[in-house]
Amino acid sequence: MILAEDISKTFHVKGREIQALKDITFQVNKGEICGLVGHNGAGKTTLVKILSTLIVPDKGRAEIEGYDVVREAKVVRKLLGVMTVSERAFYYRLTGLENLIFFASIKGLSLGMAKSRALHLLELVGLRDWKDIPYMKYSTGMARKLALARALIGDPPVILMDEPTLGMDPISSREFRRLVEEIARDKTILMTSHNMIEVEDLADKVVILNRGRLIASGSPDELKDRIGVMRVLRSRDANPSLRKFVVGFSDGYFILRVPDGVSVEGEEIRKEPATLEDVFVSLTEEADSTTNRSRGGGWRRWAS
Numbered sequence: 001m002i003l004a005e006d007i008s009k010t011f012h013v014k015g016r017e018i019q020a021l022k023d024i025t026f027q028v029n030k031g032e033i034c035g036l037v038g039h040n041g042a043g044k045t046t047l048v049k050i051l052s053t054l055i056v057p058d059k060g061r062a063e064i065e066g067y068d069v070v071r072e073a074k075v076v077r078k079l080l081g082v083m084t085v086s087e088r089a090f091y092y093r094l095t096g097l098e099n100l101i102f103f104a105s106i107k108g109l110s111l112g113m114a115k116s117r118a119l120h121l122l123e124l125v126g127l128r129d130w131k132d133i134p135y136m137k138y139s140t141g142m143a144r145k146l147a148l149a150r151a152l153i154g155d156p157p158v159i160l161m162d163e164p165t166l167g168m169d170p171i172s173s174r175e176f177r178r179l180v181e182e183i184a185r186d187k188t189i190l191m192t193s194h195n196m197i198e199v200e201d202l203a204d205k206v207v208i209l210n211r212g213r214l215i216a217s218g219s220p221d222e223l224k225d226r227i228g229v230m231r232v233l234r235s236r237d238a239n240p241s242l243r244k245f246v247v248g249f250s251d252g253y254f255i256l257r258v259p260d261g262v263s264v265e266g267e268e269i270r271k272e273p274a275t276l277e278d279v280f281v282s283l284t285e286e287a288d289s290t291t292n293r294s295r296g297g298g299w300r301r302w303a304s
């Protein structure tokens with residue numbers, strides 16, 4: 001089980017304060033997959049770092065399987081499998097099997113145990129035929145599967161994954177999702193993602209962060225019900241407040257996808273049930289000013 005209660009974290013950079021998290025409270029139960037979503041800089045990685053005992057919150061507390069991530073960090077580390085995406089996470093020249101044996105030994109397994117655990121996990125993630133191939137020859141999808149295998153080495157009850165399918169092609173990422181679903185049955189999983197299709201497909205619970213604050217949480221269906229129906233329409237009017245709803249530009253018209261309650265001058269094309277992406281777009285504000293500027297550039301290019 002993962003519990004976060006009133007977590008806040010501020011970074012101090014050159015006399016400037018950056019509030020990365022503010023009063024975050026949520027819980028993920030055994031057998032659940034929780035998708036943690038939010039714009040760039042929303043605070044997702046900071047939260048994962050706090051839960052994985054890498055940094056300490058300024059306020060609030062978090063527990064993994066009932067153990068406090070600050071006071072009982074040593075125990076917590078044993079209960080966690082953390083999957084990160086860094087390419088440098090493995091030894092390039094070692095094979096998949098050798099890499100896993102190495103990390104299993106670090107976890108304290110004897111060589112014999114490490115080997116049998118590594119072989120079992122390579123089979124589980126579908127890398128058995130690649131076990132003797134050096135890591136440097138692995139595709140992105142294979143590298144991610146190996147990272148998942150490593151997170152599972154100590155058979156931890158809780159898994160944290162930071163953007164696990166980043167850079168994966170659609171088929172590999174779909175395969176990866178089935179794998180996560182399979183291992184999730186008796187584990188508690190928290191994953192960050194920018195891919196709403198992935199989160200909608202996998203997550204039992206979604207937590208949406210916006211500028212360090214939790215703005216919504218619930219099952220994908222509960223969140224979609226909050227938005228209800230989306231109207232797809234053609235319009236000449238797309239003022240800045242509407243720009244996050246623009247999904248295309250055709251024959252001099254903006255194509256917008258707006259929640260039913262938002263009023264826009266235009267011709268309705270159809271109505272559709274809200275997706276999780278619609279929920280995210282509707283509930284979050286625009287990201288930082290850099291993103292705003294770059295989106296703005298695209299906007300002017302379309303409109304001219």
Ligand SMILES: Nc1ncnc2c1ncn2[C@@H]1O[C@H](COP(=O)(O)OP(=O)(O)OP(=O)(O)O)[C@@H](O)[C@H]1O
Binds near residue numbers: 018019038045046
């Ligand atoms: N070590 C740090 N020092 C200073 N500021 C930091 C540090 N780590 C994160 N931040 C800031 O805290 C905020 C939250 O960052 P965080 O990496 O948690 O966001 P994120 O949601 O994971 O973003 P992304 O989707 O881009 O990975 C950002 O404004 C970021 O610049």
